[in-house]
Amino acid sequence: MPKTRIEHDLIGDRAVPSAAYYGVHTLRAVENFPITGTPISIYPDLVNALASIKQAAALANRDLGLLDGDKCAAIVAACEEVRAGNHHDQFVVDVIQGGAGTSTNMNANEVIANIALEIMGFAKGAYKHLHPNTHVNMSQSTNDVYPTALKLAAFTGIMGLCVAMGTLREAFEAKATEFADVVKIGRTQLQDAVPLTLGQEFSTFAVMLGEDVMRLHEASQLIIEINLGATAIGTGINSHPDYARVVAEHLHQITGIAVVTAPNLIEATQDVGSFVQLSGVLKRVAVKLSKICNDLRLLSSGPRAGFGEINLPAMQAGSSIMPGKVNPVIPEVVNQIAFEVIGNDVTISFAAEGGQLQLNAFEPIIAHSLFKSVTHLKAGCTTLAERCVKGITANREHIKATVERSIGLVTALNPVIGYQNATEIAQEALLTGASVTDLVVARGLMTREELDELLRPENLTMPRLPTFVAR
Numbered sequence: 001m002p003k004t005r006i007e008h009d010l011i012g013d014r015a016v017p018s019a020a021y022y023g024v025h026t027l028r029a030v031e032n033f034p035i036t037g038t039p040i041s042i043y044p045d046l047v048n049a050l051a052s053i054k055q056a057a058a059l060a061n062r063d064l065g066l067l068d069g070d071k072c073a074a075i076v077a078a079c080e081e082v083r084a085g086n087h088h089d090q091f092v093v094d095v096i097q098g099g100a101g102t103s104t105n106m107n108a109n110e111v112i113a114n115i116a117l118e119i120m121g122f123a124k125g126a127y128k129h130l131h132p133n134t135h136v137n138m139s140q141s142t143n144d145v146y147p148t149a150l151k152l153a154a155f156t157g158i159m160g161l162c163v164a165m166g167t168l169r170e171a172f173e174a175k176a177t178e179f180a181d182v183v184k185i186g187r188t189q190l191q192d193a194v195p196l197t198l199g200q201e202f203s204t205f206a207v208m209l210g211e212d213v214m215r216l217h218e219a220s221q222l223i224i225e226i227n228l229g230a231t232a233i234g235t236g237i238n239s240h241p242d243y244a245r246v247v248a249e250h251l252h253q254i255t256g257i258a259v260v261t262a263p264n265l266i267e268a269t270q271d272v273g274s275f276v277q278l279s280g281v282l283k284r285v286a287v288k289l290s291k292i293c294n295d296l297r298l299l300s301s302g303p304r305a306g307f308g309e310i311n312l313p314a315m316q317a318g319s320s321i322m323p324g325k326v327n328p329v330i331p332e333v334v335n336q337i338a339f340e341v342i343g344n345d346v347t348i349s350f351a352a353e354g355g356q357l358q359l360n361a362f363e364p365i366i367a368h369s370l371f372k373s374v375t376h377l378k379a380g381c382t383t384l385a386e387r388c389v390k391g392i393t394a395n396r397e398h399i400k401a402t403v404e405r406s407i408g409l410v411t412a413l414n415p416v417i418g419y420q421n422a423t424e425i426a427q428e429a430l431l432t433g434a435s436v437t438d439l440v441v442a443r444g445l446m447t448r449e450e451l452d453e454l455l456r457p458e459n460l461t462m463p464r465l466p467t468f469v470a471r
Helices: 024-032 044-063 069-083 102-119 132-136 142-178 198-223 243-255 265-270 273-299 329-353 363-387 396-405 409-417 419-432 436-442 448-454
Strands: 004-009 012-017 183-188 191-197
Touching: 004 024, 012 024, 024 102, 044 069, 044 102, 044 132, 044 142, 044 243, 044 363, 069 102, 069 132, 102 132, 102 142, 142 198, 142 243, 142 265, 142 273, 142 363, 183 198, 183 396, 191 198, 191 409, 198 273, 273 329, 273 363, 329 363, 409 419, 409 436, 409 448, 419 436, 436 448
Parallel strands: none
Antiparallel strands: 004 012, 183 191
C-alpha cells in the first residue's frame, strides 16, 4: 500500500497520508495554523456536533430528492461512527484558525466522506463516488454549519456544567445542615459584625450556585436558536426552500436538542450575541465561585495565626521548606480557573465586536475560549465538591471562644441596653480585654440569666420579636 495518495484542490496537488481520513484541505490547514498545537478533537462535543449536522443534512437532502439513498446511507453510517467516538483523532486542525471555521468544516467533510467511501467499498480519496463538498456539504456552508456546531456543543457543555454545579451545591447544603448549630461572628469589611451560624454561611454558597444554574439554563435557550439553512450569508442560496425546516427536524431527532431555526437567517449568521451572553453568565459563575473560594481560604487560614474557623481536608504537602505546612490547594486551583474564565470573556467580547458585515470571522477563538470556560468550570466544581467541601470540618470550640470574646455582641444588646451604653461597653471591652457579657452584668444592665436568654443562637441569627424592654 502506498504511503500517500494524491489529492487536488484549487491551489494544486498534494500528497496526503494514505491512512488519513482527512484530505488536502485539512492538510493545508494543519500547515497554515501551527498556533496552539491543540486540535479540535480536544472538544469531543464539537466533533460530535459536526457529525450530527452532517447526518441531519444528508437525511434532509435525501428527503428533498437532492441526494440518492445509497450516498445518504453511507454518510449517515459514517456520521454515526464519529458520534460513537470513532475517528476523533482525524479532526486535526488547530482550535485557533483563520477562515471563520472553514478548516473545521472541511476537516469534517473530508473525514466523513472517506469513512463513507470505505463503507461503500471504495478507497479513501475516491471522490468521484462521493465527494466531501458536493455530497457531504450539500446545502451547507461553513457559515451555517460551524456556528450551529458551536451552539450544539455549547448546549451539551452547559448541561454538564449544571450537573457539576448541582453536585457542588448539594455538598454545601449538606455542610449547611451539619453546621446549623454553630454560632459564629459574621464579618463586614473583615471586621467583627454580628452573629450568624456557620450553617447559614455555607447555605449562602449553595444559594449562589443555585441562582447561577438558573442563569445558565436561561442562556441555553438562546444557544438553541440556529442558522442552519442560511448557507453563505443567510439568504439560503444553493439550498431547497424547505431545507432549513427539514434539517432542523432531523437535527432535533438526532441530538435530542430542541433546536429552533432563527427567524432571520441573515441576522443570525452575523450575530454572535448568544455566545457573548453565555460567556457573561460563565463569568458570573466564575466570579461568584472565586468569591466562595476566597471565603473558604480565609475561614480556614491558620492553623494558629489565622481565622481557623474551619478545616479544609489536607490534600498534599504545602511546602518544600516548611515542614507540616498544608495549603488550600483546591480552592486555589478553582480561583485560577475563575481568572481564566474572566479573561476568556474579554477575548469573546473583542472577537464578537470584531465581526464585519455579514459574517464574524473570529468564531474559532470564541469557540475555543467558550469551551475552555465550560470545561474548566465543570472540572473545577467537581473537584471542589469532592476534594474539598465534602471533607470540611468546623473548629467548634475555637468559634465559640471567638463569639464570647467578640465586641460584635453589643449589637445584639443594643435594643435592650441602648446605643450609648452599648458603645461604652464596646470601648471598655476593647481596651481591657474583658468580655462584653461580664461588663454588662457588672454594670447592672442585664442579669446573667437575661443575657443567656438573649444570646441564644435562635435569637442571635434571625429576626425576632422583642422580649426585653430597653433600659
